[in-house]
Amino acid sequence: MGSTEVDNEKFDHEPKDKYLLVYAVFGFFGIIHFLPATFFVTAHDYWMYKFRDTTSDIIDSSHRTTLQAEFSASVTISTHVTGVLGSFLTLFFGHKLNVHFKLYGSLLIIVVLYVIAAIFIHIDTDSWQTGFFVLTMLMVGTINTMNTVAGLTFFSILYKFQPDYLGPYLNGQGVAGIFTSCLQLLSLAVGISTTKSALVYFWVVIGLLIACLLSLIAIGRSNTFYRHYNSKTTHEKAERRMMTWREFFSAVKSIWRSLAVLLFYLLVVNTTHPAITSLIVSEGEGQGDWNDVYFVPTTTFVLAAVGDYIGRFVTVKLKPLTNLDGIWFVAFSAARVAIFIPLIMLCNVQPRSHLNVVFPHDYQYILIMVFFSLSNGFLFSIGNLLIPKTVPPEKLEDAYQVNIMVAAVLMGSLSFLGFVSVQLL
Template identity: 40%
Template sequence: MDNLQEMSDVLRRVSLISITKPDGLVDKLSKDKHKPKDTLYMVHTLSLLFGALNMLPLTFFITANDYWMYKFRDTTKDTIDLNNKTTLEKYFVSGSLVVQTIPSIATMLLAVTFGHRFKIQPRVIISLTSINIIFVVFTAFIKVNTDTWQVTFFVLTLLGMALITGAINLFQVTSTVIISKFPPVYMKTFLFGQGMASIFNATLQIISLALGTSTETSALFYFIAGTLVIFLTWVLYLLVQHMTFYKYYMQIELEDKKKNHSKEDIKAAFFRIWPCLATMCLIFLSMSLTHPCITTLVVSENYGNGNKWNDMYFVPTITFLFTESCSQFGRLLSRPIITKSSGPWIVGFVILRMIVLVPLVWFCNAQPRSHLPVLLPHDWQYILVLVLYFVTSGFIINASILSIPRLAKEKVDVAYLLLLSTIGVAAGVSSPASLLAVRIL
């Protein structure tokens, strides 16, 4: 429980989602005129990379859609036909979301319960090394012909994603604790890195497709770049261990006394912030039903006509880069709008949003399909649906988080613990819905 309370302190004190002024540690540091400087902004750079690596590895796998369609294609045909996907092509994304469930929940619980018993440095080194090794292995698989054992490779890929999920959850808890010990600007950089990870992945995927002469060449460039980012983060972390600036802040203890949260505290916090928790659950459920399990199946209305934009760049540009940009725009627009009186109405709006927008995504040109008709066949219709879907989701997610301090008041610590638990459980429980959504098509 000590580590749970430490995570609560981290979120309350130094993240962007808090509307209270940081005290104690920040005041002490601001008054210290002799604190060392961040030479060459190395720790600042590390904060950005730490934030990116909270999201980058898993989204890296999902964003490489063109490569996975090639690996799991119908090998009896000379070309990939996205209008007639194989079973492995069709269920790869939804299957990857499902296999992340158990390791995600299990590792998060272990990390927050027993993580405080282990030193921070080994936890970072082990998690980063594990992620890097898995990336190296799958980079090597690019040059291996897996056509005769596609099902085995499919299982190995999902197993690798499950292992990465566990390593990432360990890294997320540890990296957040590390960055929280530095001034608030470092946490801002950390969260900015989280938000930009998916945009970076999508942009890199587009560049790799533009530079590569074949699917394998593009994938090789893409995965090597990802491996290098992880490796450079690992090296930079080892280097900053010797910096006076890093040692100075890491040796300062958080001054807040840790409190034990009773059942009454948890119950009181829950009833205060239930609208925020409900909106987060609904957002994760709607995501499981649409993105990326369905959106990666959507093809351009002019697919197959020989145009590179329609055949090669449509999915990475529209389904990934454009959607993440819309989500970021929605986050920038968000405000702490949820109050005790408006909470039920906002939850009702989120339910209505899900009822309307989820089917709209299903009715876009996702292929193949056996049951539902394509009612929105045009690219502009799909893009309009994505704008409505992702701008609102980004807005709602940030608005829910920003509203917690005002709603929770003196119960803000336990409120953030409830938020973390809700996000983890909601993501895990709702992931099987992605398989159902693909089946419904």
């Protein structure tokens, strides 16, 4: 508490963020950093169409093709495994490149890959579904590698600013989920086709990525407040040394509570969402548009995204929470593993061959998702907000980088859980 007050007093004598432009751009990057992964998963109907049984016109949730049933889990694996690659590339080779070159370059590569993905919407892939599935996973993996590089690089900029500037980034990630899920719901409401809605998804994220890239370039060149805090970063080149193993383990020891919260958080998310939740079926399937068209987008994506954002927003605003002993958050995060994994797997998820449905009603699934998403947002923010409380300012950059690197390793090593959970149903 005391160290933060001292830091804020120091910042009082620095240039001001006029019109909160930098604050807004940091929030914008938070949105953009989360969009690439969420857009691929949220375009659920498009992928179900691409990997459908082309020999039959019957659409039956209990008889999905192998590619349909395993798509979300495969995206999770591809995303998280390549996150490890992005982390190691940045930490072991990234010091050879200018910070802004890494940030702008990785965002530009993501834009190019999304353009390629958008082009494939117009291409008939029915005759080579397996090949297209593999190609899609490669694109997802490369996008996430670049996204991880961008995230790690951004934190090397973010740590130089006032502690409050972490808030818009965290909230921006929550807004990304709401934005993508609401866009999906809107496309369904106006009745555009599955392929056209996917086209809207991809070109919207392309436009936002370009806008974010231009915004970052603009503040980097002309914003006095931004340039002041990044005077060293702007000229940072190959002379920046790598972190030693001693420094790495020292950072791990300092932020172990944040890492423990992250571990249990990822255990729950990787096992259930969206690998399991995207396969949920309304109890009234076949009885109308709400059950057949809107139920999954609304409950699995919109509701989950709104709950996640509320959890993040409230946590960022309730700063006294971060003064509590982090062990309480570790215990709460661990308890969720035993609560939410069985609750979600016992909902009306289809197809299933082994487990019985214990919670067949829609309202039961909705209640579970409300508490699941709120606690997700809460724990994600707490894990990040505890870091500045446990390390001195001069070690903050190392702590953030270690946190992201460990997160990537955990996501990669736990990514198989979604696939396993699907098989256990």
